[in-house]
Amino acid sequence: xxxxxxxxxxxxxxxxxxxxxxxxxxxxxxxxxxxxxxxxxxxxxxxxxxxxxxxxxxxxxxxxxxxxxxxxxxxxxxxxxxxxxxxxxxxxxxxxxxxxxxxxxxxxxxxxxxxxxxxxxxxxxxxxxxxxxxxxxxxxxxxxxxxxxxxxxxxxxxxxxxxxxxxxxxxxxxxxxxxxxxxxxxxxxxxxxxxxxxxxxxxxxxxxxxxxxxxxxxxxxxxxxxxxxxxxxxxxxxxxxxxxxxxxxxxxxxxxxxxxxxxxxxxxxxxxxxxxxxxxxxxxxxxxxxxxxxxxxxxxxxxxxxxxxxxxxxxxxxxxxxxxxxxxxxxxxxxxxxxxxxxxxxxxxxxxxxxxxxxxxxxxxxxx
Numbered sequence: 001x002x003x004x005x006x007x008x009x010x011x012x013x014x015x016x017x018x019x020x021x022x023x024x025x026x027x028x029x030x031x032x033x034x035x036x037x038x039x040x041x042x043x044x045x046x047x048x049x050x051x052x053x054x055x056x057x058x059x060x061x062x063x064x065x066x067x068x069x070x071x072x073x074x075x076x077x078x079x080x081x082x083x084x085x086x087x088x089x090x091x092x093x094x095x096x097x098x099x100x101x102x103x104x105x106x107x108x109x110x111x112x113x114x115x116x117x118x119x120x121x122x123x124x125x126x127x128x129x130x131x132x133x134x135x136x137x138x139x140x141x142x143x144x145x146x147x148x149x150x151x152x153x154x155x156x157x158x159x160x161x162x163x164x165x166x167x168x169x170x171x172x173x174x175x176x177x178x179x180x181x182x183x184x185x186x187x188x189x190x191x192x193x194x195x196x197x198x199x200x201x202x203x204x205x206x207x208x209x210x211x212x213x214x215x216x217x218x219x220x221x222x223x224x225x226x227x228x229x230x231x232x233x234x235x236x237x238x239x240x241x242x243x244x245x246x247x248x249x250x251x252x253x254x255x256x257x258x259x260x261x262x263x264x265x266x267x268x269x270x271x272x273x274x275x276x277x278x279x280x281x282x283x284x285x286x287x288x289x290x291x292x293x294x295x296x297x298x299x300x301x302x303x304x305x306x307x308x309x310x311x312x313x314x315x316x317x318x319x320x321x322x323x324x325x326x327x328x329x330x331x332x333x334x335x336x337x338x339x340x341x342x343x344x345x346x347x348x349x350x351x352x353x354x355x356x357x358x359x360x361x362x363x364x365x366x367x368x
Contacts, residue, residue, distance in 0.1 A: 019182040027179045030187045037157045044160040045130050048137070050147045050367040052360075053161035055154025057174050057191060058184045060266030060289050062167040063201040063232065065110045065321065066344050068151050071165075072114070072121050074357050075147055079364060080122070082145035084132045085111045086152060087125030089290045095135050098123035109290060109324045110151070116324075129159045147364050154195070155186055162367050163360075166195035170203045170229075171270075175218055192219065197359070199228045202270060203349055212350055226359065228352050234274055235343035240323045241336035247315065253278050258314040260305050264291030264322045271319065271342065283308045291322075298331045305335070317342060 036042040054071065056062040068083060075081045087096065087108030098107045098115045107125050115123040122145055126132030129150060136145055150159065154166060168174055174189040192198060200215060207229070216227050236248050252259060259280050261272060264287040275282045285304050287297065301316070308314055315338045318326065323341035326332040332339065348356060 016178065016182045020178070023179040023182040026181070027188060030179070034157070034187070034191070042157070044157055045133075046160045047133055047148070047162070049145070050163065050364045051133065051150060051159065051161045052147065052163045052165060052363075053150045053153040053156075053159070054165045054167065055150075055152050055156075056167045056169075057154065057186055057189065058169065058172065058177065059180070059186060062169045063230075063346065064152055064167060065113065066232070066346050067165075067167060067199065067201065067230070068149055069114055069117055070346050071360065072118055072149055074360065075149075075364065076118065076120060078361060079146040080144065081120075081147055081149065082122035082124065082136050083111070083114055083149045083151055084129060084136065085114075085123070085125050086127050086129075087111055088152075089292070090125065092125075095124060095126040095128075095132055098125060104324045104328055105292070109321050113321055113324050129153060129156050133159065154191075163197070163363050164195045165197045165199065166192055167199050167201050168192075169267075170200050170215075171267075173200075173215075173218065193222060193225075196224060197226055197228065197356070199230055201230050201232075201346070203229050203231045205231055207349060209350060228356050229349040230346045231349060232270060233345040233347050234271070235345065237317070237340040237342060238323075240318070240326055240339040240341055241333065243336045244339060245337070247340065249275070249278050249280070252315065253280055255313070256281075256310075258283070258308050258310055260285060260301070260308050260314060260316045262301055262316055262318050262322065263287065264293070264325070265289055265319055268319075275317065281308075291325075293325065293329055293331070295331060298334075302334070305338075314338070315340060320344060 037044055054064055054068050072081050072083055085108060090106055090108045092106045096107050098111045100116055100119055102112055104112050111123050111125050124132060133148060136148060150161060174185060177183045177185045179185045212229055219227060221227060259275060259282045261275060261282055261284045266289045268284060268286050272282060272284050283304060285301060305316060316335055318341050320341050320343050
């Protein structure tokens with residue numbers, strides 16, 4: 001069951017109503033927990049260096065990884081940067097350093113992806129973020145980070161970040177959602193008031209300034225808060241295995257080659273829509289978020305690829321996060337000549353990039 005698939009598609013509204021009492025109980029527990037932190041009864045630790053939290057209020061799919069990569073890339077121009085993640089679904093325990101040659105099942109697919117894209121950034125995983133921060137600060141003075149990015153840590157209140165960045169998906173705004181399990185909110189929508197910078201992600205390119213103002217009106221921002229908007233930027237195809245020949249999405253269209261999209265992410269629809277915008281014949285084969293592919297899955301992929309590929313001319317596309325796991329799975333080598341991933345980045349809308357980066361750098365410099 002994926003994080004987005006908490007409720008079955010059939011009679012979804014009926015299930016929501018049936019689960020609302022459970023959501024109310026869950027909400028009571030979350031509000032009590034937050035109140036205990038706000039009153040100082042539960043301890044929250046502040047670090048001696050800038051700690052920037054990047055998180056969300058919903059389960060999965062808001063674009064935390066590309067935004068974290070973008071923040072780290074910008075800060076890396078001026079500071080020693082570390083990224084501390086939980087390392088979701090890893091088999092290891094405790095604190096672990098993430099190296100370029102680490103294994104995804106040992107450190108997590110997203111931390112490994114970030115390390116390989118930004119090798120100069122220190123990347124580590126630890127479910128206990130306080131212990132992880134202490135370990136990073138125990139590094140020798142030459143290599144010690146000057147700023148730490150906490151990946152997916154909005155709910156991790158045992159650490160008090162110097163700056164809190166909250167991501168919200170344009171396609172499922174928090175004001176229209178419900179708490180788990182009836183909806184996809186981890187905590188009440190009003191919790192956005194804890195954030196310093198709010199980013200509405202995955203915005204369509206067609207949004208006009210008046211649309212942005214209407215979106216902003218849904219929030220009653222506090223004086224210290226600021227709202228930004230980003231869109232996803234898909235890159236061209238990269239072979240998962242080196243034996244695959246170079247190819248582009250435009251070439252796939254020109255050659256009339258069908259595409260099988262294999263994903264293990266929270267919400268593959270934006271990527272599917274993007275591929276279909278090229279006029280490609282795309283069949284989607286989604287798996288759960290952070291899915292660990294089995295031999296049975298390989299059989300499903302093989303069958304789907306055989307059915308969708310015309311005369312063996314098709315190709316299999318996946319995400320960068322999935323590719324990290326596929327590269328370590330020897331069963332995927334049977335697709336080595338046909339398997340590609342699509343990288344992803346972000347762009348700020350309405351010329352907000354300079355303003356955001358300026359605010360980010362000023363915070364780190366002033367805090368330091």
